[in-house]
Amino acid sequence: MYNDNAHNIYAQNNLDVESPAKLIEMLYEGVLRFNAQAKKAIHDDDIEKRVYWTNRSIAIITELISSLDMQQGQISQYLEGLYNYQIELLVDANSYHSDEELDECSNVFKVLLETWRETNGLD
Numbered sequence: 001m002y003n004d005n006a007h008n009i010y011a012q013n014n015l016d017v018e019s020p021a022k023l024i025e026m027l028y029e030g031v032l033r034f035n036a037q038a039k040k041a042i043h044d045d046d047i048e049k050r051v052y053w054t055n056r057s058i059a060i061i062t063e064l065i066s067s068l069d070m071q072q073g074q075i076s077q078y079l080e081g082l083y084n085y086q087i088e089l090l091v092d093a094n095s096y097h098s099d100e101e102l103d104e105c106s107n108v109f110k111v112l113l114e115t116w117r118e119t120n121g122l123d
Helices: 002-011 020-043 047-064 074-096 099-118
Strands: none
Touching: 020 047, 020 074, 020 099, 047 074, 074 099
């Protein structure tokens, strides 16, 4: 369910993905964008939007987990654990109406995005 949603998020936008590296960059950006929307919904006390935006972030992270090549060793295992922890943070943010967990998740994805761009020459 989440995998299809994450894929459809970008398919709906008719974005031309140049490479798998660009797709990962877009997914990281999507998490940051959706987390910002969820944070706004928390401040606006809008339960429906808070749930909607956190679920969209979770869908993207689930897609990232499913795309990991576990044959690549420790880095894939590390990322799987990191991504799963980010999902836990988002669930907590949603459950407790807390933007602290959203900020923590966003900070992780900012670092991942910067590193991904540097590593893949996307900056």
